[in-house]
Amino acid sequence: QVQLVESGGGLVQAGGSLTLSCEGSGGIFRTNTMGWYRQAPEKQRELVAVKAASGLTTYGDSVKGRFTISRDHAKATVLLQMVNLQPEDTAVYYCYSAWDTTEIWGRGTQVTVSS
Numbered sequence: 001q002v003q004l005v006e007s008g009g010g011l012v013q014a015g016g017s018l019t020l021s022c023e024g025s026g027g028i029f030r031t032n033t034m035g036w037y038r039q040a041p042e043k044q045r046e047l048v049a050v051k052a053a054s055g056l057t058t059y060g061d062s063v064k065g066r067f068t069i070s071r072d073h074a075k076a077t078v079l080l081q082m083v084n085l086q087p088e089d090t091a092v093y094y095c096y097s098a099w100d101t102t103e104i105w106g107r108g109t110q111v112t113v114s115s
Contacts, residue, residue: 002027002104004095009109012085016113020080022095022106029076032099035069036080038091038111049080050096062088085113 008020020036035050035058047060049069057069068081078095090113095106 004097004104004106006093006095006106006109009093009111011112011114014086014113014115016085017081017083018085018111019082020093020095020109020111022078022080024076024078024097029097030073032097034071034078034095034097036078036093037096038089038093039108040088040091043091045094048093051078082111085111087113087115089113 003026004022004024006020006022008018010018012018031053033050033052036048037045038048039045048063049057049059049067051057051069051071059067066082066084070079071077090111092108092110094108097104
């Protein structure tokens with residue numbers, strides 16, 4: 001079974017940092033796009049950052065300059081390093097992977113930033 005498992009969420013004060021990790025299993029991920037989306041209460045899910053197998057990286061406008069995505073193809077993992085977190089970054093963060101016409105999602109990890 002192909003799946004994604006996130007870890008690393010938690011509670012942090014404004015200005016703090018967190019690193020999220022996602023590990024894929026049950027499939028071949030090195031040729032996939034992998035990344036992160038987030039969803040805050042009563043808001044639509046939005047792009048945080050994705051990184052294609054080619055290395056092409058896309059960040060959401062609200063996180064540019066603060067978040068960094070990286071991948072370890074050998075381990076089928078994708079990391080999201082987040083610095084200078086703000087209360088508006090509070091959301092459930094979902095790991096994402098896509099290949100051809102298929103998309104899969106992790107269950108999500110909560111990130112809460114207190115002011």
